[in-house]
Amino acid sequence: MADRPGEGGGTDEAGAPPPPRPLDAIDQDILRMLQADGRASIRSVAERVHVSRANAYARINRLVEDGVIRGFGARVDHERAGHGTSAYITLKIVQNSWRTVRAQLRQLPGASHIALVGGDFDVLLLVHTPDNRALRELVLSRLQAIPEVLSTRTLLVFETEDLEPQS
Numbered sequence: 540m541a542d543r544p545g546e547g548g549g550t551d552e553a554g555a556p557p558p559p560r561p562l563d564a565i566d567q568d569i570l571r572m573l574q575a576d577g578r579a580s581i582r583s584v585a586e587r588v589h590v591s592r593a594n595a596y597a598r599i600n601r602l603v604e605d606g607v608i609r610g611f612g613a614r615v616d617h618e619r620a621g622h623g624t625s626a627y628i629t630l631k632i633v634q635n636s637w638r639t640v641r642a643q644l645r646q647l648p649g650a651s652h653i654a655l656v657g658g659d660f661d662v663l664l665l666v667h668t669p670d671n672r673a674l675r676e677l678v679l680s681r682l683q684a685i686p687e688v689l690s691t692r693t694l695l696v697f698e699t700e701d702l703e704p705q706s
Contacts, residue, residue: 559605565590569598570607577611614701622649622667624674625696628682629660636687637661643685647677660692 562570568588572579585595602608617625632640637655644653644664652665664682668674674693682691 559607560601562602562607566598566602566607569595569602573599573608573611577613617667622669624668624670625699626666626668626674627694627696628664628666628678629692629694630662630664630682631689631691632661633687633689640685640687647681649673649677 565588569584572584572587581592581596581599584599585592588595590598599608617623630640640662641653641655644650644662647664647666649666649668650664651667652663654663655661656663666674666677668677674695678691678693682688
């Protein structure tokens with residue numbers, strides 16, 4: 540199916556993605572369902588939002604093509620998966636080095652979330668490691684070895700709660 544101007548998937552002549560299409564109540568319901576259960580069948584989605592299977596399929600495809608749905612995955616219990624230590628690490632970095640630093644942070648074992656932020660620090664990094672020794676190694680040997688990282692602060696996570704809809 541070819542893209543029409545301003546619709547899904549493509550880019551304009553300047554290389555920018557088209558503006559997102561507005562989401563209606565049915566789209567919002569589909570998003571909530573798939574956040575709670577990414578394995579929900581098209582049939583169950585269609586039944587719960589009261590549309591045909593073809594309509595549900597088309598809507599989900601459009602949400603994927605428009606980049607609203609970035610993918611489907613599993614919510615992992617990191618402790619049960621052998622990564623019982625979690626920490627948020629704040630980083631101050633050299634001005635204008637975000638892209639370089641981000642590329643290096645993506646390569647870190649256990650890195651699960653990276654955000655460029657405003658405030659007292661520049662980057663917020665969430666990591667999951669097997670234990671405190673592995674966390675120490677990650678911070679002292681890997682993070683602080685990145686030339687653009689000026690300083691770090693490690694915040695150990697004691698407990699978390701996932702606020703996304705649950706199945």
